[in-house]
């Protein structure tokens with residue numbers, strides 16, 4: 001990051017160079033200072049899947065609260081629609097809504113590829129699903145930095161031709177502690193090998209939230225265990241001497257809602273299964289009606305149940321940012337908070353779920369952060385989850401790819417005001433590094449141009465009555481008088497002089 005003086009320095013350098021050059025012989029070599037490589041900030045992004053924002057105060061969570069005291073907290077993070085795991089994790093590292101980054105659900109169908117995606121199968125390793133957007137780890141590497149990923153959704157897929165420099169292929173049986181130790185090793189490696197940015201994913205408390213329901217008293221223990229895991233991470237960072245250096249962001253993809261067997265919507269009551277294929281499941285269901293059956297299916301469902309909204313794709317509310325992608329299905333069913341859509345009651349039932357409207361507080365994730373880039377003991381009421389991407393780019397001094405987030409909405413979290421316009425700083429290349437070169441070149445052009453102009457003007461004034469050809473013949477004499485040897489090397493003048 002550059003301090004407030006950066007703009008002043010870069011704007012003044014060309015003028016200083018010009019002034020200096022006027023005092024030097026015209027051909028004196030220009031020595032430019034070698035810019036020092038900029039010290040890059042370190043950043044670790046951690047996601048505890050399904051950690052709802054209010055779990056923090058449900059049981060004692062001393063490690064989360066220590067982080068809040070040492071750093072910042074955002075109370076309400078509005079994530080992206082739909083509030084499922086893969087779409088939201090990909091938004092965190094791209095700053096894009098699902099319709100733009102293309103991971104629109106945990107289960108997808110792409111008509112143009114004629115492929116199905118499921119996070120339960122190897123289909124998710126097909127790069128074609130992921131190439132609609134560039135995750136931050138790829139951007140960091142293309143800008144000359146290094147990145148690492150421990151089980152983050154999509155991080156073990158080749159995206160835009162690249163894997164993270166260091167990554168763990170997804171394996172749910174690898175413990176949290178092992179994941180942390182790998183990440184610490186990546187940060188603590190020798191300077192020319194260490195990662196600058198890493199992402200770390202853990203499956204809980206999402207799995208227990210689905211199984212038990214978030215209101216279950218048994219969730220208390222699960223939440224306390226997550227806090228202990230965060231404590232383990234803090235201790236490992238301290239032991240490696242990284243705690244004060246690494247910026248640590250702890251967040252999640254979504255919250256969790258308690259379900260009830262009293263709140264079931266059975267599609268079989270309203271429409272025959274032979275009329276459609278359903279792709280993504282409750283609480284937001286993507287449906288492909290059979291050929292020629294779009295209106296028939298839609299009409300059968302649209303007023304079928306007061307707890308289910310039904311949209312044709314073109315009518316999905318614009319503020320969902322969930323329409324303009326071929327992977328969004330022709331008909332979308334959205335259950336109200338706490339309701340479950342099934343085909344019939346033989347389907348397995350969960351006591352907790354997420355995926356609902358992203359404006360619901362029950363769907364919102366936790367967000368705390370600490371480190372040199374962040375203020376201390378500061379609480380911000382709200383942000384959008386897509387704002388995290390430009391925030392991370394700013395911390396890493398990376399030029400952000402086009403995104404739906406806003407650094408301005410989260411700049412209050414930072415210990416230093418961003419130097420506007422913040423976004424366009426490639427890493428390791430200080431913002432002012434090209435300015436001396438450009439300034440000096442402009443100055444040289446100006447000096448040479450001035451001399452040529454001066455020579456021509458003086459010559460014209462001294463020989464006002466000579467015909468044009470005579471003026472040309474007289475130029476070498478004038479130059480000789482002025483002792484401008486650098487012009488002698490110009491072939492045209494030399495040849496004229498000997499005429």
Ligand SMILES: [Zn+2]
Nearest residue numbers: 050085206210
């Ligand atoms: Zn889940």
